[in-house]
Amino acid sequence: QVQVRESKEGTVQTGGSLRLTCEFSGPNEKNYCMAWFRQGPGKSREAVARIAGYRTTWYADSAAGRFTISRNMNLLYLQMNNLKPEDSGLYVCAADELDPRNACSGRVSFSEYKNRGQGTQVTVSA
Secondary structure, rough: OEEEEEEEOHHHHEEOOOEEEEEEEEEOOOEEEEEEEEEOOOOOOOEEEEEOOOEEEEEEEOOOEEEEEEEEEEEEEEEEEEHHHHOEEEEEEEEEEOOOOOOOOOOOOOHOOOOOOEEEEEEEEE
């Protein structure tokens, strides 16, 4: 069983930066596909970044060039720079086992991740 827990919520002005932290625990911690999802007001939940193991990353178009996902042992980070009001929403950390090729297999759907946190609210003010 993998336990997932995000850092407390944050508020920042447009153009500012924020780093989210997710702490997770479980067997064979290196063998996980980890992702950050967000859901803004009136919007569907979407994947913003993903990392396979410790290296291979993927970003949504809306996050590429501004967000960086990384890991350090059992901590997952999302560094967010040049934030915009449309980045506001509930950010949720999720984890699932890597496939036999040690890849995430293109997983971008929330339902594909067995282990999920409760989420942390990010508010970007104009």
